[in-house]
Structures are given as C-alpha cells and as structure tokens.
Amino acid sequence: MATSLIDGNSVLAVDVGAANTRAVLFDVVEGEYRFVASGSAPSTAQAPFKDVSEGVRNAIAHLQDILGRSLLDNSRDLILPSQADGSGVDGLAVTLSAGPTIKAALVGLLAEVSLESGRRLVESTYARIVETIGLNDRRKTEQQIDALLRAQPDLIVITGGTDGGAARSIQKLLEPIGLASFIMPAEKMPAILFAGNAKLAEEVKSLLGGFASLLHISPNVRPSLETEDIEPASRELARMVVEVRKRQMQGVDTLQAWSGGHTFPTAYAAGRMVRFLSKVYSADKGILSVDLGTSAAIIAAGFKHTSTLNVYPQFGLGENLPALLNYASLEEILRWSPLDISEGALRDYLYQKSLYPASIAATQEDLALSQAVARQALYLAMQFAQRDFPRQARRIKPSLLPLFEPILAGGGALSDASRPGHGLLLLLDALQPAGVTTVILDQNNLLPLLGAAAEQNNILPIQVLESGAFLSAGTVIAPVVSASFGVPILRAVLTYENGTEARADLKYGTIETLPLSSGETGRLKLQLLHGADVGFGAGRFPKGGIQVTGGALGLVFDGRGRPLELPSDPVRRRELIKKWLWTLGGG
C-alpha cells in the first residue's frame, strides 16, 4: 500500500457556472488524492434567486446525497473543517464563471505595444472591450469622457509606459478616466487596474483612488519595449474580477468567506493549471485546454517558456449566442450539421436558445443545431487565440495549429456531446489538431477546480490528474498531406502489449480507428504515403514506431487533411459527416 505523503485534508471544489453549479469532492483514498464524487444543481446567480450561494448549497446537498455524508449543517452552511463523525470538509476552493460579461475600457499608449498587451490581459478574463483610449486617439479629452460615460465600463485597464520610462503621456490619459469616473454614479464607478509604468503607481493611486470602486496596481505588462509579462497583471485582474462579481451578485462574499479567499474566475484557474502542466510535463509540444460553456469559450495553452489564456464571451453558448452571427454566416455554421436544416431554423435557434441558455437539446435536430453552433464557436475561438501563440511553437505548417500533447477539453458543450465520439469529432472539426496527440475529455470539468484547489494543496492536482479522473478519448493521428479524396495516405500497424497486431489503411477524406482501451498502451508504426506528415517530417516516422496510449475511441486516424475542407455539395457533406460520426461511434 502506498505511503501517504499528505495529511489527508479533504477539499471540496465548487464551480459556479452561468447555467450549472457543481460541487466536487477530492479526498485521500489509499494514500493519494482522488476525485471522489460530483454533485450539481442549476446556478442561482440570476433572478429569481439572485444569490449564487443558493445554487452552491443545492449542489453540495446533491453531493452529500451521493456520498451519504453530511457536508452542510442544519442552517445549510458548509461544515468546515471536517468533524470526527466524518461530516464536513477541510477546505473549499471556488471557481466562478457566472455573471454578466464584464465591460472593460482599455487605456494605453501605442496600439501595437501597450494596447496590444492590454488587450491580451483583458482577454484573460470574462470581459469585452467596449472602449479604447490610446496615444493616437484624436478625440478631445471631453469626447473621451463622453465615450467612457456612454460605454459605462465595469473595469478600466490602464497599460502603457515602460518601467522607468516617460510618464507624461500616460499622465495625460489619466485625466479623462478620473473625470468620467467622477461623473458616474457611485454604484457605477468602475474598478481600475493599473498595469503600466511602475513609477506612476503612486500618482495613479492619488489621482484615481477616490473615483474607482476598486483600484489595483499590478506589475507592468510591458516592463520594457521588448518584454511582455501578462501573468502578474492577470493574477491581479483575476482577484479584481471576483471583487467585481461580489458587487454584481449576492452570495459571492459567502463563498469567499467559506473558501478563505480561494475563489477564482474559472478561466484563470484553468489557465493556471495549464501553465503548471506545461512546466511539469511539456516536452517539445504545447499543452492545450479548451472549454466551451454558456458564458464563454476559453482557450488556455502552455508552451515551454510561455502560456496564453484567452476568454471569449462572444463565443459562449448562452445569452451571447446571436452575436456569433457577427463572426460567422449561417451557412458557415450549417456546414457542420449532419442534418438538412434551413438557415431560418438556425437563426431562430440562435435567438431562442439565447433566451434559455441553460436549456438542453432533447431532440436529434436540436442536438445537431447545438453541435454545429458549438463547432463554429470553438473554431472561431481557436482562430482568435492562435494570434497569441508563440511563433516559435512547433508546427507542421506555419498556418496550422501548433503541435499539442495532450489536448484537454471540457465545458457544457462537450458534456452535451452525448457520446465520446460526438465530443471527439467536435474537437477534431473545430480545433483541427495536426500530428499525433492525445485528446482528453474533462467530462467532470475538473481542470479549473484543480487549478483553484492547487492554491491550498499542490499535491492534489497532480495526484488527481494521474488517477484517471479524466476520460481519454484516445490518441489522434492527423496527417498533413495534399491528396485527392480516397487516395491512401497512411498505413498503420498497432502492436498491442500482448504482441498481437491490428492494421489500418487510411484514405484521404476518411476517419479510421483501431481499438486500444483506456489504460492500455501499444506500439504504433506508420507508413506515410504521398509525403504525409504527422510531425516527424514529410513521409517520415520513427523506425521503431512510437508508444501510444488508448482511450474510449482507441486510436483515431483523421485523414481529412489540414486545414479541413468540407465538400461544398451539402448532400455529400452531410453524408460524410454522418459517416465520420458513425466511425467514431457517435452516429
């Protein structure tokens, strides 16, 4: 029996989403932390409840029913710490994505320098930039004041100036912010984050301190012209977002108190976990996490020396759904549907679903619509997020996604994929990974919770990750090749641990699978035809093969090419999508 290196503190992690609230218990089982069980309930941030803690209590109550162990006392307060009778838990970590999209104003100097860093900073949380003021802004101060008053930002992020550099330009930009904030009613005063020239911090405090609902100073996002360092400011912004949510929603303060301040925006917690994983596990490939939920699409990527976190409320599948049409046509969305659905029906769906974000697809047609929309939203989010990936990240072609190992996927849209095959095909279509990668479905959406729990217990995330709490969908082999439909592009031989072999021939435009169960490994040898490249060079593959791990769908060979081009003929396209779904067991 393994010796426990830990003191056995149980940790309850709660995620308050826009639609659902989940309570997850991590506890020590046979000397190591494990994901024990999860309870859920509808979120209660919105009317008529208007108190997020109610949904949290309901989710914990559901969890205690599953566990047969009391976690709430008679007043429905969390029992902290755990008691001799086994009731309660020793710690609570909270992640939060519920709440309206935060309206942010961005203030900085140069468009391609501090404003760009500011944009990346704002995109690391559930915010939308509603106003930008920069050095090249030709508007008069009073026009900038009026623009801020019209935009009514919840948050103003000020960047600009290198540490120790010139200060006057930034000082000038503080004037409209201070005056606009002064004019705003007290309850609408914005929170302000200053992440610019450190020399100005005191001046910012004295000028804006009285006119902000909250003023935080973080290290400069651009300490020098050549250096960008978003992370410290992103951490500060995460703290501020929780404070903003406290003002917007009742019950957040209760969760803050219960968790001893360990409450984080969900995206931040997920990003933190990916950053951690990329430091611990990343070799020459990156680590990618995608989360598609009601409130936003979140893309977190970790590379050897850097990480990115992008949150796109405009691609969330909730009340922002109609805004998807600002980025994609109805035709572009419908190309993903296996069913013949009219553009009018899709438009009606987008608007109607935005009225009831928490509702789910009960019919096949509704599911086809929701999955087509999810594909397009995730595809767009990925296209946007790629702008921030490092140029030196390994790719098979410059225009393609960098090589990732693994890809972790979570969020409501993937939970809505009723079978792993549905979820995997959604990811392959939207992300279009190239080369060899493992795809892991985070069906319990544990990743952000582990990121939040890591604040209290840094052993817990590692042990839970290695315990098999995530569902491996399988290993995907997606060659990059130029060929005609139906032309053989790859021959695969998989040797199982017991020495038996399985073979697959992959033709361009098709998907093939080889069985390899979760937890099993095998040795894969490939013969690549027509210069197909899976990350080892055109037509090249290690002679002795590579070790691959199994999953719910085994090995999945995606021979549809990169970038994926769907047939323009709708009938043929729908037939192909059905066939691909059927191959992946999702038909």
Add this chain to the structure above:
Amino acid sequence: MQAPVHHIVGYASIVRQRLLPIPGAVLARLNQKVNPNDVIAEASRGREHLLLNVAQALGVSPAAADRLIKCKAGDRLAANAEIAVGSGLFARRVLAPREGRVVLTGEGQVLMSVGETKIELRAGLSGTVIELIPNRGAVIQAVGALAQGVWGNGRIDTGAMVNLMEQPDSVLDAGRLDVSMRGMVILGGIVKDAETLKAAAEVAVRGLILSSLYPSLLPLAREMRYPIVLTEGFGPMPMNSAAYKLLSTNAKREVTVNAENRDRYSGSCPEVIIPLPVSAERQPPALRDVETFAPGIQVRMRRPPSAGMIGSITALKPGLTAFPSGLRAPAAEVKLENGETVIAPLINLEVIG
C-alpha cells in the same frame, strides 16, 4: 428541483420597483395612487461634456486660474456666462460656450455638462406607491392580470387593447392595421415583415403584444417608439394558450405594455399588466417567483419538441432520463394541452403561474 416561474395570471397583487438609471428626484409620495403615465421621479443627464482649460486660456498657472474661476460645481450657466476673468488692462475672459451645468472645477479647468435632457420615470402601472427609494424611484403595488414576455424593445406605454388574433398562431400583417387603432395596444400574433412594424408606427399604436417576431426584424423593432413585447420568442411561434386566453379575454381593457429589456440578473422582464379592481370576495394573491416541480404543476415547454406548449406535470421521472438526442437529464412526464404526453428535461420547463 426548484423551478423559475413565468407569470401568466388572471388576478394577482403585482409589486414592481421602478428606478431611475441615475440618481435624481423622486416626485411620488408614499401611498400615492398612480396611473401608468404619471412621472414618479426625474433626473437630468448631460448628453455631452466640455472641459474648459481656463489656465491655458488666461495664460496663468492652474492654481492662479482656480482663484479666478467664478463658478462652482452645481452652478447652472447660461451660454456666454463669465467663467473667469484674467487680470490687467486688457484682461482675457473665459465664457461658457454653451448653456450647461458646472460639474467640477479645479487644476485650472472647468468641466461642464451641456445639452442636458430630462429623464422621466413613469409609474408604468396603475397602483399605489408602497415604498420610496431615495433619489432613485419607488415601489408600486397594483392589482390585476399579468402576462410576462420573453423579449421587449425597451419602451413602455398604456392604451386600450384591441385583439387582432383569431387564434394563437395568427399572423399580423400591415393590412390589418388602420387609423381606427391609433392610440391602441394591438394584440397581434406572429410578425414576419418590416412593413407591419412600420405600419404600426404610422398608425401611432401604443404598443404591440406579439407571440413572436422574425429575428431579422429585431434591429427595426428596437428602433420603434412604441413598446413591443414578445410572449414566445423568435421565428414563427404561436402564442402559448395561457397567454392567448388571458390577453384575448381582456380585449378592450386598458393595458400597460412594459417592454423593458430582459435582465436575467435583476429579474426585470417585459410584461403586460391589465389593472383590475380588487375583488371584495378575494384578496389578490401575491406572485411566487420560485416553485418546485411536482405533479399537477402547470408548465411551459421552453425547447423542442412542443416548444411553447403548455401542459401539466403528471410524474417526475426518477434519476436521469435519456432523450432522443442522447443526452441524459432529470425529467418529467408532461401531459400537453393537446392530449399528447411527452417526457421533457426539467431544465427545459418553466412553471406557469
């Protein structure tokens, strides 16, 4: 499981908070009887601001300019009113470029709010003021019928209701609107074209109560000066039977169409209120915002199949139920008004009451 309630009720005590978007003056008095169009609070807001750099204009330091500035925050200035005068024989003067209000002075500058417009907060319903909210508004209690909608264009008005719906899936077109409907609230059905919305504006209706609207018409609907409330949503959706019955049987009555934007967090939502006298036999029941799903409860289907239909829960299914989509969720058996029985995810249902 707790369930949100969508109110479609024939007789209830309706309590609504009415607030200014910015602080202002509350005009209503406690226990005052108000009509929908009564102004209960008002505020003024400058459309734009002017920042006058007095120090620069006078060629003096900001501190010196501050001593020369004659106005203070809150002062109302006429156009060309003197703000500051320099010293010397040919002293320069700084005048107010436009009529406005001084917001702030200091650092040798004057910030003015100009082009001020008055914001009037109307009662929005006939009732009694039961609470005053200092500087912001009041809480009003009314008695009547209430039909909530799912979308509104942000306007509010009152008028006698004319029913142009023969059945729940009636389509309203421009040809059905004429000058005899001027000043009336129209109970329409589905609107499919822009001409209908424009014709309603030309006729000068006081409001449209529709079952649904084609999404492509939303930008135009938002521009209309009269209120538009949708009871179902977007696309060709018939009005749910409960709303249709309630509204059509109250035709010719005075109704308030409050098409306020839906805000999930505050709970505000578009609604139609029909004031009714208090019955001597029956005190109006208070509205319940949360119910618990249980057999016998009347519900509305929010998503396909049978979206918009009303039914009654006949049984709650144990555990999780698998649906044709493949998803599994807590569910209920619902007997629809057409006699059909369906299984629906609880999350796709809302209680009607």
